[in-house]
Amino acid sequence: MDEFWRDQVTERGITTLDSQSWPIRSPKTIRQDWRGPNGRGAETVGQLQRQSLDRLGTAAGILNPLYGVQLVFNEDMAVAFTRALNDWTRAEWLDRDDRLRASIVLPLQSVEASVAEIERLAGDARFVQVLALVMGENPLGRRQYWPIFEACVRHGLPLGIHAGSAYRHPQTSVGWTSWYLEEYAANQQGFQSTLASLLTEGAFAKYPALKVVLLESGVTWLPSFLWRLQKTWKGCASRSPGSTGCRPRSSATRSA
Numbered sequence: 001m002d003e004f005w006r007d008q009v010t011e012r013g014i015t016t017l018d019s020q021s022w023p024i025r026s027p028k029t030i031r032q033d034w035r036g037p038n039g040r041g042a043e044t045v046g047q048l049q050r051q052s053l054d055r056l057g058t059a060a061g062i063l064n065p066l067y068g069v070q071l072v073f074n075e076d077m078a079v080a081f082t083r084a085l086n087d088w089t090r091a092e093w094l095d096r097d098d099r100l101r102a103s104i105v106l107p108l109q110s111v112e113a114s115v116a117e118i119e120r121l122a123g124d125a126r127f128v129q130v131l132a133l134v135m136g137e138n139p140l141g142r143r144q145y146w147p148i149f150e151a152c153v154r155h156g157l158p159l160g161i162h163a164g165s166a167y168r169h170p171q172t173s174v175g176w177t178s179w180y181l182e183e184y185a186a187n188q189q190g191f192q193s194t195l196a197s198l199l200t201e202g203a204f205a206k207y208p209a210l211k212v213v214l215l216e217s218g219v220t221w222l223p224s225f226l227w228r229l230q231k232t233w234k235g236c237a238s239r240s241p242g243s244t245g246c247r248p249r250s251s252a253t254r255s256a
Contacts, residue, residue: 005080017081019068021133021164023180045096053099062128063102064215065089070133070166075109079117082107086121094126103131103160111144115151122155129158129213134190135165141197149207158211161194163187191217192225199229 001009008014018024030041034051042048052058067085072078082105089102104127106114121127130152132140140161152159164187170176171186191214197203204210 001080001084005077005084008077017068017071019066019071019164020167020180020183021068022066026180028184045093045100048093049097053097058099060099060101063089063093063100064131064160064162065103065105066162066164067105069105070108070136070164072109075107075113078107078109079113082113082117083120086117086127090121090124090126094124101126101128103127103129104157105131106148108132108136108145108166111147115147118148118151118155118157122151122157127157129160131160131162133164133166134161134187134194134214134217135169135171137166137168139197139201140194141199141201141203143201146203146206149203149210152211153207153209158213160213160215161191161217163190163216165190187216188218188221192221195225196229 022029025039034041036043036047042051048061053061065085067081069078069082069085072081085105086102089105094100094102104118104121106117108114118130130148134140138144149159151157165171165183171183172189177183177186195214198212
């Protein structure tokens with residue numbers, strides 16, 4: 001970061017931006033035999049090579065940084081931290097092993113800054129997608145985010161949506177959870193809502209070439225959710241901007 005933000009980190013006593021979405025010592029975060037003395041996984045390329053790349057014969061690995069830049073409320077600080085995170089990923093990881101690829105982390109606190117970050121890094125072919133959390137400030141299909149989708153399509157980058165929250169709202173539709181188990185399972189609700197938002201807001205109709213990747217979403221919820229969404233769409237299509245050209249059914253059909 002530049003001098004101003006380096007000073008801010010010191011003056012404000014900011015030590016880390018770890019998110020509750022990914023507790024460091026949670027048993028599910030990493031294999032126990034790969035966990036370091038501080039509870040974390042590989043913190044250097046050398047450790048990653050020994051644990052995974054070389055050991056498993058990995059041809060390519062995509063880095064998805066889950067550092068909590070999405071938690072920051074100050075827009076300028078969020079942009080500064082996000083740019084630094086992406087630069088750190090490039091310098092300390094991508095430049096040290098040709099097998100590594102990475103996601104462009106977006107400062108979604110600012111759509112304009114998110115587009116600028118895509119433009120800044122899209123020329124580096126080692127960045128292979130952009131990254132957002134499934135539970136943010138607003139549903140991701142909202143039109144305010146469409147400039148990001150346009151930039152993704154223009155540069156041929158998928159939109160990767162990862163499990164996790166910016167904690168602007170409760171993780172469930174009925175309030176805050178007490179336990180990490182609840183929060184972890186509640187990500188399924190977040191993915192359902194986000195997928196519905198993208199479909200019904202018309203994002204895919206506007207950008208048919210947009211590719212979306214759901215990361216750590218699970219799949220068992222998808223068939224039943226899509227069935228219910230399609231069933232409901234039949235009665236509500238005329239009220240969905242993503243269903244241009246649809247007409248409401250007659251009252252006789254609705255009654256039947």
